[in-house]
């Protein structure tokens with residue numbers, strides 16, 4: 001049984017007629033760039049989140065860059081963000097003219113550690129970019145309190161957390177501005193690149209919309225960039241949006257089944273969800289000291305896993321200039337060699353999940369059908385060396 005890490009085609013097949021119709025419509029109208037489908041999506045996504053404005057753009061990375069420029073980042077300004085994320089979160093700070101300041105993460109939730117944010121604040125700090133990593137909201141209560149106390153803006157990177165909630169409130173509605181990615185594999189994914197920034201601040205939204213479209217169509221009130229969502233992507237997103245709540249529920253059911261089936265595997269720590277947060281499981285990430293050996297075993301069994309991400313951001317060559325060592329981010333550093341993302345997508349079958357967990361138990365020699373008191377006496381896997 002071959003189990004892919006994600007299966008975008010399986011989802012397409014469930015909505016093929018709707019999607020094919022939407023694509024045909026865009027072609028019939030030649031509504032390729034901007035146009036009615038893009039306007040409709042901006043409106044629909046703002047409504048889904050309960051925010052005033054949604055400014056669409058070409059991808060989730062541009063969205064962060066555009067938002068940072070909109071917030072008025074100046075050379076030398078310091079922006080605090082998570083050491084454990086995809087590089088879009090930090091590279092855009094530099095591209096927008098600011099200085100990246102990394103923070104450690106909470107070891108169990110993988111989200112930015114508010115206590116470390118406080119330690120990293122200097123007179124040059126202007127804002128914080130929390131990431132709702134893997135689909136679990138960051139600790140927005142603590143983060144917003146810190147921002148208020150120190151007069152900092154907050155930009156939420158929601159690329160992995162469509163419809164996730166903190167204390168019942170949707171992510172993307174806490175900070176001054178929030179950004180989303182609609183990369184194909186994201187919880188709401190286009191069939192190409194797409195992204196957006198959302199905000200309740202009309203002035204910021206107007207500025208971002210103008211900046212992203214050459215500083216204004218026809219009047220060029222400033223120099224901008226070209227970052228537009230195309231009509232095909234918008235039409236696809238409009239078609240998929242009504243399905244998002246059900247897909248999110250399906251992801252949660254997948255996670256619950258994994259949690260249950262892995263409960264008696266001592267070598268594996270399943271994702272911890274804080275009680276005030278609703279996780280949307282863009283990724284289902286376990287931790288184990290035997291990560292590399294387990295991954296190899298699963299690959300040999302035809303089960304495809306991923307590392308999100310192989311290293312914490314400060315330890316990539318791109319950030320060698322910051323001269324950080326493991327002691328600067330102990331949790332993010334420890335997690336980089338423990339994390340393993342298991343296959344998850346709304347259409348994955350129970351049988352596939354059972355096969356994944358069965359193979360994990362095989363790897364650790366947890367006998368099938370034995371009670372929880374007899375498991376993992378002798379793991380066959382040896383701990384991976386941390387490099």
Ligand SMILES: *Cc1c(COP(=O)(O)O)cnc(C)c1O
Nearest residue numbers: 059060061086088159181182183
């Ligand atoms: C995917 C992602 C982005 C960037 O989105 P793109 O649409 O791929 O540019 C930004 N931040 C995080 C955390 C992501 O996962």
